Amino acid sequence: MRSKSSTIRTHRAVTTGAALLTGALALTACSGGDSKSGDGGGDGGASASGSTVTLPKLNGASLEVAAVWTGTEQKNFKQVLAEFEKRTGAKVTFVPAQDPIINFLGSKIAGGQPPDVALLPQPGAIRQAVDKKWAKPLGPEAVKELQKNYSQGWQDIGKVDGKQYGVYYKAANKSLIWYNTKAFGNAGAKEPKTWQELLTAAQAVYDSGVTPFSVGGADGWTLTDWFENVYLSQAGPEKYDQLAQHKIKWTDPSVKQALTTLAQVWGKKDYVAGGADGALQTEFPASVTQTFTGGDQPKAAMVYEGDFAQVNIGDTKAKVGTDAKVFPFPAVGSAAPVVSGGDAAVVLKDSKAAQALATWLASPDAATIQAKLGGYLSPNKNVPDSAYPNEVQRKIAKALIASGDDFRFDMSDQAPQAFGGTPGKGEWKDLQDFLKNPKDVAGAQAKLEKDAAAAYGNGG
Structure with a gap:
């Protein structure tokens, strides 16, 4: 799921303090959402906010929209x-794209058939498309x-050199850990607020006979997200920004500390479902579903990932x-930490229809439709709180909006695609190798630095 030139400035994603989110995720609280929801109707219909999105008549126009989205x-x-x-009145065709999408688009453009609009999952990919x-x-x-x-x-974060190119239609809060309440209850485990408390809860779960963590290691991006959360909280925002731009090297002591911390989970015997080999064969959707199937004896009690995991939880009988x-x-x-991503x-294609679609995707009308369907932020x-279908999603959405401009964006999404966004290469592959051998912190750092230097075209 991830590129950019090394000159792109660092973007901040959601908030670096958790007080807001901790309160927002208290499941017993009321949503407080009193806005009216509605999809609007007809051309230029009223949005949920009471504003109006004006769209032209496009009878006979055809559009293609590409995105690396599947399933629900x-x-x-x-x-x-x-x-x-x-x-x-336009006709829109969805074109399923392969990851990395920049390569997919390059093939389409070389063949003379670019889609009219593409959903790009990295600020760096926007920069690359502009370049x-x-x-x-x-x-x-x-x-x-x-602007409205x-x-x-x-x-x-949708601008390049001061010009607006991107509409962030979809966001993600990538600093959440989902858990099986029955497995937690049987273990007497409590929701942790610190890393040490997380390790204590994991041990309690392990002692009850359930593996603590499910890790979707077959998708390298999940491992970068693990690293980013540990690194942002431990090293702090300034170091995070420096590493995101490769202004400090991956051989920096702060990276060593973060990898050593990660190894407390990844390297602990029987703490990861299927062990390292099993995790490396588990794709993200399966890492979620195996946490919420099997009643109080799932394959794992916890799975780390963003709000979008709800889509996969929905594929089980478990209720969020x-x-x-x-x-x-x-x-x-x-x-x-709270790290965010987005699409x-x-x-x-600079046509009236393509620009109209971008306008539509920037409207609350469009987002409200998908918000009501769940698994989307x-x-x-x-977009009114009430558009989201459950209490958990409403609180995550409220926290995202309340954070305003104080946020940090996913680090690997800011990196050149060769390093931060390509399956089987760069950071994805290096962290997969580290998951397999968490004792080799120095070796992992050396590989990460070598690949980062090559991708950024600098020595740090």
Whole structure:
């Protein structure tokens, strides 16, 4: 799921303190959402915020939209596209893209068949698309809609050299640990607030006869997310920004400390479902579903990943908020981390229809449709809390919006794609190797630095 030139400035994703999220994820609290929800209807229908998104009539126009989305996520997004078709008269075709999407788009463009709009999952990918002269700046209507509905921080991460290219249609809070409440209950484990408390809860779960953690190591991006949360909390925001831009090397002592901390989970015998070999054969969706199947004897009691894990929990019989609960990633250092990611809509064909679709995706109307379907989080501040289908999702959404511009963006998403966003290469592969041999901290650092230096084109 991930590129950029090394000149892109660091972006901050959600908040570096967890006080807001800890309260937001207290499942017994009320949502307090009193906004009216609604999808609007017809051309230029009223949005949930009371504003109006004006779309042109596009009868006879055809559009292609590419994204690396599958399953329920793709199905739900197609409902958003269907409403756009209804309002404008255009015909929209979803094109399933392969990861890394920049390579996929390169093939399409070389063949003379680029999609009209692509959803890019990294700020670096936007920069790359601009550098290659693929991406087109957003038109005035899309920019106007974006300015009306997004904080300045979320607008800025879609800019390259001061021009607006991306609409962050989808966001992710990637600092959550989901747990099987029955397994936790049987073990007498409590929701931890610190890393040490997490290890204590894991030991209690282990002593009860259940493996503590499920890790989707077959997808290297999940491992980068583990690292980023530990590193942000332990090393702090300034070091995080420096490492994200490769201004410090991966051989830095702060990286050694983070990897050593990670090894307390990854290297602990029988703490990871299937062991390292099993984890490396487990893709992310399976890492979630195996945590919430098997009643009080699942393959693991906890799984780390973002709010989007709810889509996969939905594939089991477990209910979010009762069978499946969540707590913020515990504080490793002085403050708990919250790392965010997202997917931005970028126009590749500068047509009236493509610009209209970007305008639509920047509106609360579009985001509200997908919010109601679950497993989705929008940085659009005019999507009402009540649009989200359960208490957990409402609180995660409220916390995201309340954080405003104080956030850190996923580190690997800021890296050149060769390092931070390619299966079987760079950081993904290096952390997979580290999962297999967590004792070799120095070896992992050396490989990470070698691959980072090559990708960034500098020595640190």
